[in-house]
Amino acid sequence: MPKVDRRIAKTQEAIKKSILELMNEKDFDNITIQDISDRANVNRSTVYLHYLDKYDLLEKMVEEHINQLKETDEWACQEEWIDATQIFFEYFEKHFLFFSTMLASKGAAPSFRSKFLEYVMDGFKDELQKTNGKSEGLSDDVVVKFAANAYVGVLESWLKDGMPSPPKTIARELGILLERIL
Amino acid sequence: MPKVDRRIAKTQEAIKKSILELMNEKDFDNITIQDISDRANVNRSTVYLHYLDKYDLLEKMVEEHINQLKETDEWACQEEWIDATQIFFEYFEKHFLFFSTMLASKGAAPSFRSKFLEYVMDGFKDELQKTNGKSEGLSDDVVVKFAANAYVGVLESWLKDGMPSPPKTIARELGILLERIL
DNA sequence: TGTTATTTGTTGTTTAATTAACAAATTCAT
DNA sequence: ATGAATTTGTTAATTAAACAACAAATAACA
Numbered sequence A, B: 001m002p003k004v005d006r007r008i009a010k011t012q013e014a015i016k017k018s019i020l021e022l023m024n025e026k027d028f029d030n031i032t033i034q035d036i037s038d039r040a041n042v043n044r045s046t047v048y049l050h051y052l053d054k055y056d057l058l059e060k061m062v063e064e065h066i067n068q069l070k071e072t073d074e075w076a077c078q079e080e081w082i083d084a085t086q087i088f089f090e091y092f093e094k095h096f097l098f099f100s101t102m103l104a105s106k107g108a109a110p111s112f113r114s115k116f117l118e119y120v121m122d123g124f125k126d127e128l129q130k131t132n133g134k135s136e137g138l139s140d141d142v143v144v145k146f147a148a149n150a151y152v153g154v155l156e157s158w159l160k161d162g163m164p165s166p167p168k169t170i171a172r173e174l175g176i177l178l179e180r181i182l
Numbered sequence C: 001t002g003t004t005a006t007t008t009g010t011t012g013t014t015t016a017a018t019t020a021a022c023a024a025a026t027t028c029a030t
Numbered sequence D: 001a002t003g004a005a006t007t008t009g010t011t012a013a014t015t016a017a018a019c020a021a022c023a024a025a026t027a028a029c030a
Helices: A006-023 A033-040 A044-050 A054-076 A081-094 A096-103 A110-131 A140-160 A167-181 B006-023 B033-040 B044-050 B054-076 B081-094 B096-103 B110-131 B140-160 B167-181
Strands: none
Touching (some): A006 A033, A006 A054, A006 A096, A054 A096, A054 A110, A081 A096, A096 A110, A096 A140, A140 A167, B006 B033, B006 B044, B006 B054, B006 B096, B033 B044, B054 B081, B054 B096, B054 B110, B081 B096, B081 B140, B110 B140, B140 B167
16 A cells, blocks of 8 residues: 555544544534634645545545454454454544544434444354354344444443543453353 | 745644654754654654754744743733733743743753743843832842742742643732732 | 525645655764 | 764655635525
């Protein structure tokens, strides 16, 4: 991957941070491109250089994270549940502003929750198929839905509460529980 | 004043913040331009676009603040001592990283302390001349030195202690004392 | 409703930052 | 002290961001 120009990286980071902060302050509908560029400390036209509009911006942010998470799946699935969960919670911690805004704020887009839940379910499903799981006789579908909803729910409260415990701790607890299910 | 290009402002801010942070972490001699540009997240050559070297960078930072303070003198001297002192302490608070690094850290350059003390003395001297002061029969020079050293000393501890009280509070205390002297 | 004001996209030009590359000077370690 | 590695300044070419200006679309509101 040809590494991106530093200016592009900085500009896009500033813009992304900007819209997330604004989403915590006002309704998404009322956020203007001007708001975003002001907060990001870039020219308004610069925003258009990278994104079509605020919806495109948010979409691209979501896609990037989902893709990044899927890539992480590739090697994290080698680990035990506890360790793999820790890897992901460190990712959530690193991108706390994004995940807390998207999953655990008033402006939280329900569409992202669905998409994220879908992603988690896909990951669990693959894992079940590989390892054959602990629950013979139970429908994979139910097991996966059970685990994924639990996972997302725990993540949501962890974010809402401002990450009261470090990723390692919450991941151990969640990992132990997942191990009993999957 | 033709307002500066936003890119220049951002770059210079990042570079200034960078060197101040580094001064709190290592000896000034051991700070490289590479260190500065890395921390500032700009290309190394960009630093040279704005400054000759790290000494020039620091010099310009100092000059800017001294000039800014002198400009503030122009209108702050209209105020009572308490209010004027508050204005300046709000400035110190706003630029805490700079002043705490330069006056109240291990890397604190003694050369800045002298320069700053000089600036404070000049301001007090002017004020004394205008108002004729409260201490007839005493040498202006001694009165000014007395007050300026007290002022700088109080500022230093306020910075060293991480601004334990808000500008308004410390300014009131210091202002009352200055009023008895000047 | 009409009419102001704001926001939106887009454009052309100018300016700054990035990048990679280089020789020269320093610093480091043996 | 010597060779290796780092840091320093500088350069030329390329790319991105800023800026200003614009008409068109929306929103605000009287």
